[in-house]
Amino acid sequence: MSALPQVEYIRLERSGPVLHLWLNRPEARNAMSRQMQSEILETFNAIRDDRDVRIVVIRGAGGTFCAGGDIKNMQKSGAPAATDATEELRRGNRRGGAMLQAINTAPQAVISVIEGFALGGGFGLACVSDISIIRADATMGLTEVTLGVVPAAISPFVVGRIGLTAARRLGVSGMRLNGAEAVQLGIAHVAVADEAALAAELKKNINQILKCAPGAVAETKRLMLRAANVLEIDNLQELAADSFVRAVRGPEGREGTLSFVEKRKPNWVTSVE
Numbered sequence: 001m002s003a004l005p006q007v008e009y010i011r012l013e014r015s016g017p018v019l020h021l022w023l024n025r026p027e028a029r030n031a032m033s034r035q036m037q038s039e040i041l042e043t044f045n046a047i048r049d050d051r052d053v054r055i056v057v058i059r060g061a062g063g064t065f066c067a068g069g070d071i072k073n074m075q076k077s078g079a080p081a082a083t084d085a086t087e088e089l090r091r092g093n094r095r096g097g098a099m100l101q102a103i104n105t106a107p108q109a110v111i112s113v114i115e116g117f118a119l120g121g122g123f124g125l126a127c128v129s130d131i132s133i134i135r136a137d138a139t140m141g142l143t144e145v146t147l148g149v150v151p152a153a154i155s156p157f158v159v160g161r162i163g164l165t166a167a168r169r170l171g172v173s174g175m176r177l178n179g180a181e182a183v184q185l186g187i188a189h190v191a192v193a194d195e196a197a198l199a200a201e202l203k204k205n206i207n208q209i210l211k212c213a214p215g216a217v218a219e220t221k222r223l224m225l226r227a228a229n230v231l232e233i234d235n236l237q238e239l240a241a242d243s244f245v246r247a248v249r250g251p252e253g254r255e256g257t258l259s260f261v262e263k264r265k266p267n268w269v270t271s272v273e
Contacts (some may be wrong), residue, residue, distance in 0.1 A: 003041055009036040012043065017054040018206060019047065019108075026062025032121035034069045034092050037099045038129035044102040047269060054214045055206055056106065059113035066122025068143065071260045086245055093244040096121065097153035097237040104128035104157060105225060108219030109209045111170065113202060114179075114188060119143050124154035126187055127161040128220070133201050134179040134188040141176035142167075148256025148266060152244035153237060160228055162186050 004012050004019075011022040021043060023030035047053045056089075060066055103110055103125070112129035114122075118140045126132045126140065134140070142158060144151040151158070151171060159167045162185050169175075179191035192198045209217070247253045252268070259266040 002046050002053070005039065005046055007039040007043070009033060010039045014053075017052060017056060017210065019043075019053050020057045022056070022060070023066055025058040025147065026060070026064070028070070029064045029067035029117060030060040030062070030122070031067050031070045032093065032096070037092075037095050040225050041095065041099040041102050044099075044106050048102075051107075051214045051218075054106055054210055054217070055109045055111060056103075056110045057113060057202065057206070058103075058129065060115065060122075064116030065112070065114045065118040065138070066120075067117045068120025068122060068126060069255050071147065089245045089248055090241045093153050093241040094219070094237060096124075097240060100124050100153060100157055101237075105221070107214075107221065109212075109217055110182070111202065111205055113198065114138050114182075115198070116138070119176075120151065121154065123187070124151075124157055126182075127154070127157040131205055132182075132188040133198060133205070134182055134191050135198060136179035136191040136193055138179050138182075139176050140178075140182045140187060141174065142170040143174045143176070145172065146174040146256070146266075147260055148250075148252030148254070148268075149247040151245050152240035152247075155240065156237070231265060 004014075009023075009025055012022040013020040013022070021040070023032075023036065025031060025033065025036065047056070109131070110129045112126050112132045114126055114132060114134040115138055116135075118123075118126055118134075118138065120141075120143055123142050126134075140214045142151050142154070155167070155171065158170070161167075166185050170177075176273055177185070177187070179188065182188040183191045190201055192201050248257070255268075
C-alpha cells in the first residue's frame with residue numbers, strides 16, 4: 001500500500017480498494033489553486049504503481065465540484081506591476097496540464113462525481129475521468145473566454161473527450177450546460193436527480209469496476225489512450241502554457257479577471273436586439 005502525501009486543500013479517504021479524493025476548499029467553491037493542483041498531482045503520482053488502489057473517486061466538498069481556477073490569484077498575477085508573474089503563470093498552467101495528464105493516464109479507474117458547478121478546471125477534471133456522474137441540476141462550462149483568458153491546459157482533453165466540433169462550440173461561446181446537456185455531449189455519462197440517486201449510481205459503478213481485473217483495466221486504458229493519440233502531449237502543453245500567459249497578462253485577461261473580482265461585467269459584454 002502506497003503512502004499518501006500530506007495534503008491541505010484536498011481530503012483523501014481510503015475505503016478498501018477505493019480512494020476518495022475530495023477537493024476541499026468549500027469556502028471558495030473548490031476553486032483550483034496552485035497548491036490544490038500540486039496535491040492532486042502528488043496523489044496520483046504516489047498511487048501510480050499501487051494496484052491495491054483500484055478506483056479513485058473525485059468530488060467536491062460542500063456540494064460543489066469545482067468552480068474553476070482561482071480567479072483572484074490570477075488577477076493579481078495579471079497585473080502589469082506583478083513581478084516574476086509571467087514565469088509563475090507559465091509554471092502554474094503547466095502544472096495544471098501535468099495534473100490532468102496524470103489523472104488521464106492513471107492506471108486506476110477514475111470516477112468524477114459532479115454537483116453544483118464544474119467550470120474551467122472542474123470541466124477539465126470531468127474530461128479526464130473514465131466515468132462522470134452528474135447531478136441533473138449541476139452546471140458545467142468551459143467559461144474561460146468570458147474572463148478574457150483561454151482554456152489552455154484543458155483544451156486537449158476536452159477535444160479528446162467530445163471531439164473538435166463540440167469543443168469549439170463550448171470554447172468560443174463560454175456557454176453553460178446542465179446535467180442532461182452534459183450527458184448528451186458525452187462529457188458526463190449519466191445524470192441523476194438527487195443525492196440518493198447519485199449515491200446509488202456511484203455504488204453501482206464502483207461495484208461494476210471491482211468485478212474487473214486491475215491489471216487489465218490499466219492496460220485497457222493505456223491502449224485506448226494510445227489509439228486516441230493523447231499519451232504524448234508535452235509539446236502541446238507548452239504551447240498551451242504560452243497562450244495562457246499571453247491571455248492573462250494581456251488587456252482582456254486583466255479586464256476579465258478584475259471584473260470578476262469587482263463583481264461586474266467586463267467591458268466587452270454587449271448584445272444584439
